[in-house]
Amino acid sequence: MNAKSISAQWRPAAILGLLVLLLIAPFVLPTYPLSVLTEILIFTLFAMSLNIVLGYAGLPSLGHSAFFGTGGYAVGLLAKYFGTPAPLALLIAVVAGIVLALITGPFVLRTHGAYFLILTLSLTQVLFGIVWLWRRVTGGDDGLPGIPTPKLPFLLGRVSDTANFYYLTLIVVGIAIATIAWVVRSPFGLALVGIRENERYLEGLGYPTWTLKYVAYALAGGYGALAGGLFAYFKGFVGPGQISWLLAGEGMVMVILGGAGTFWGPAIGTILVLLLRYEVSAFTQRWVMILGIVFILTVLLLPQGIVRLPNRIRELRAQLQREAPLPRPRAPAHQTPSERTVEQVIERS
């Protein structure tokens, strides 16, 4: 039995352990680290939603913040004008994100590669401009302040407000991530990987590649808007900054650093980028440079993302022992193709 399948065996236990840690976090952590953890959860969802298009389908979107901002503004506008309760507002935010993706999808999906990158970026900038100039409704660059933070009713009075919102985020993000896991491991998700690797081949096999990409784009939009809605609640504020392409770029970096097209990569990338931003900036002014160095080192040493670090170490160790690198894990014969995990498919590609 090789190391890969051992780690696969322990995966359920690891996820359970992580979940327990996340559940007891509010009892251990002070307020500030807990709010950073909340933000990490929200941006993990953001990065994972981007990963659906960027990592799995291989579409280099630099405009994912458009959905994040749409979700945020949906929540902000509903709270400001209608006082809509949070569950409904988040649902509407998701619908808004999907609708935006369905509208822009036919245009952006006509382009490829660098053109796709710039068109998504351009549309995001246009949305930014609309929000910026439509001061009467969106508040322009002042944004919409004073969005009330929703609370879980059954925890009221038992935990602090920060912890309450943390649990709410944990539940929403947890459900979302579980559904993303289901989506990317489904035949649909595997077909997306196929499109990334060889679109023509998949077309030849009879897959409706355009429709698959369109659906992936819409799904990513919906999840991105959900993250944006949560973030608007988290900050109690939504502004044009939440549509800014800088955010889209940051999301892209999170996904690539962690490992595009891997399931947990974006989460690792998010943790890394946010911790660098908050923790390293606290003791040095040069954190931008450190971030740049981290990018370059990741590309040079771990081109498949930080999530591949254990594999890389194993490979290097094998090389040091003057052995051939470990053979790639083969899927057991009794496993049917549809049961293969995405990681295995990527590993083999």
Add this chain to the structure above:
Amino acid sequence: MPVNTASLVIGLSYASLLFLVSVGLSVVFGLMRFVNLATGSLYLIGGYIGWSVARSTGNFLLALVAGALAALVVGILIERGFLQRLHRKELLQVCLTLGVAYIVQDVTRWIWGGDPLRLRPPELLRGSMELFGSVVPIYRVALIGIGAVLAVLVWYLLERTKWGAYVRAGVDDLEMVECLGINARRIFAIVFSLGALLCGLGGALGTPVTGVAPGTDIQLQLMALIVVVIGGLGSVTGAIIASIVVALVDTIVRTFWPEASFFAVWALAALVLIVRPQGLLGRAA
């Protein structure tokens, strides 16, 4: 008259700078599908080095040479050090060049501080002149001239020489070019270096007009990306036309609707790509 000569001159001089920054990016893009997000950083380096040299020697021409050479050196370092091993891996290229851009921005902020620096044009080109009934700065007019000369030079090099034919063939079908026994990697390295040189030259030339500050790199980078995709990847003529169109639109909107200036060019880019997904002069992907 809504568009007078002055705004035309300002727009066209900006177009010169945009062309210098974007032409290398465009050809490299087209040749190797290589996404260089450190283009703006090369401009920044050219600007800062040019500023320092002009300050200490008082010689503007020397400043131009120094700025261009500094960008060339950094460009060669990037190409030799990293890019060679990232052929056809777009996401990694994005990540790597973004990392370079971050480092360059931080290092330059460290050395030159965060305040915008501006250079006075050389003695000969100071002041203003009258052109078709309106008063325009001489330096801007000179910039248009320099940009036009360089554009013709680059166009000639790529469209009329044998070496340029190799490059254009590489844009069309890199593998075929390699099959014919032409060293595509060397061509790529030369194109990349020349592009970096032009970027640095643009930075030094632009210092009296746009100034340099942390953030100039991002601004120029984004504009260059817009120019490149509007013009079409790998097309010099496209880059020339798109530079002029983007710069004029930017200048005109800036004059008449300042609040909308930052996204007008984006709307233009979105429009062009929606109508023509491969850019104005790009070939269908």
